[in-house]
Amino acid sequence: MQPVTISQALAAAYSTINKIDAILLLQHVLIVNHAFLLTYPDQMLTAQQVEKFSSLVQQRIKGLPVAYLMGERAFFDLTLKVTEAVLIPRPETELLVEWALKLIPSDEFCNVLDLGTGSGAIAISIARHRPQAQVVAVDLSPTAVDVCRRNADILKVANLNAINGNWFDELSGEKFDLIVSNPPYVAEDDPHLLQGDLQFEPRIALSAGEHGMACITHIINAAPDYLSKEGWLLLEHGYDQAEACRKLLRDMDFSNICSYPDLAGIMRVSGGQLNLSI
Ligand SMILES: C[S@@+](CC[C@H](N)C(=O)[O-])C[C@H]1O[C@@H](n2cnc3c(N)ncnc32)[C@H](O)[C@@H]1O
Incomplete structure (x- = not known):
């Protein structure tokens, strides 16, 4: 598997799924917030992170809701687990x-x-x-x-x-x-x-x-x-x-x-x- 940076992973995902969905899924995989993705676009992903992100993007392409893929959703002032x-x-x-x-x-x-x-x-x-x-x-x-x-x-x-x-x-x-x-x-x-x-x-x-x-x-x-x-x-x-x-x-x-x-x-x-x- 080719080593990829945050910006490369996102660019590849943007060609197949909605931009916001791609950002949310990568934040979920890296356990970081949006500011981190913007601040460190050249950070390399590990092989496991690339694999997990690719798998989530593939499932999103098939239509699975982002909230189910992440296992959570923001509501009011809370973050709730969802299945x-x-x-x-x-x-x-x-x-x-x-x-x-x-x-x-x-x-x-x-x-x-x-x-x-x-x-x-x-x-x-x-x-x-x-x-x-x-x-x-x-x-x-x-x-x-x-x-x-x-x-x-x-x-x-x-x-x-x-x-x-x-x-x-x-x-x-x-x-x-x-x-x-x-x-x-x-x-x-x-x-x-x-x-x-x-x-x-x-x-x-x-x-x-x-x-x-x-x-x-x-x-x-x-x-x-x-x-x-x-x-x-x-x-x-x-x-x-x-x-x-x-x-x-x-x-x-x-x-x-x-x-x-x-x-x-x-x-x-x-x-x-x-x-x-x-
Ligand atoms: C539209 S969802 C609302 C879920 C949650 N309250 C929300 O707002 O996100 C409706 C909920 O009603 C539950 N439900 C459906 N029929 C029911 C019944 N006969 N008695 C109790 N709960 C029921 C479903 O399992 C589902 O969780």
């Missing part, structure tokens, strides 16, 4: 965390539930920013629960309990001040499921029946039984599902119902407060 068992956390989900943090007092106990936690992106972000809160994180996939627990351990989050279960099934009799969820909401026949990163992500994390609305409908209909008086329910949803979510919330008699757009201006999260008179 093929979990959805790769998306920037738009940070909106849900921001709304949740506005509702949770920083100096008081608050009982929070994250349904469909995956890597733990939402639950761990909330738990870290609100140490007085107690967060329960639920997922149907036992391997996703393992990933969430691992992230909580690495990030030293003690106020989180990750459990395996089907939505509310393991929570009989419990009440929460806030329920958050980014459930699967892509329609089962959506062609995007066969494209890009989505084709490698767990189908259980992405798609739902009833044109993508099945999980959202179930969660909104069941949530009142698990919310404390004046508790809030916040949900992420698809680009065209805000109106349907608000209608479901109205039908269940929620108050203060609203939706917020993501950075692309798409209504992405909706929520409401359990009717104050109940």
Whole structure:
């Protein structure tokens, strides 16, 4: 194998994969940051580093998501471990965390539930920013629960309990001040499921029946039984599902119902407060 420098390795990779992906993968192999790559373009790679980088580039050419190749993804102010068992956390989900943090007092106990936690992106972000809160994180996939627990351990989050279960099934009799969820909401026949990163992500994390609305409908209909008086329910949803979510919330008699757009201006999260008179 020919000895190569950082700049030569990157130049070769740029001809086959996206530039940013190549930079991220080389940073991952060399365990350095971007500044290092810019500062030492003439540094030689070892034979093992060349081999590992080439292998990652080949897998990226076949479409494997960069986050799975690196085994991690940045979310909010954290770096989370990710495996093929979990959805790769998306920037738009940070909106849900921001709304949740506005509702949770920083100096008081608050009982929070994250349904469909995956890597733990939402639950761990909330738990870290609100140490007085107690967060329960639920997922149907036992391997996703393992990933969430691992992230909580690495990030030293003690106020989180990750459990395996089907939505509310393991929570009989419990009440929460806030329920958050980014459930699967892509329609089962959506062609995007066969494209890009989505084709490698767990189908259980992405798609739902009833044109993508099945999980959202179930969660909104069941949530009142698990919310404390004046508790809030916040949900992420698809680009065209805000109106349907608000209608479901109205039908269940929620108050203060609203939706917020993501950075692309798409209504992405909706929520409401359990009717104050109940
Ligand atoms: C869109 S992913 C969200 C993952 C993570 N919360 C995030 O925002 O990155 C949906 C998650 O819901 C989980 N899920 C799907 N059906 C479920 C069910 N019936 N009960 C609990 N979790 C479920 C999936 O395993 C997946 O982790």
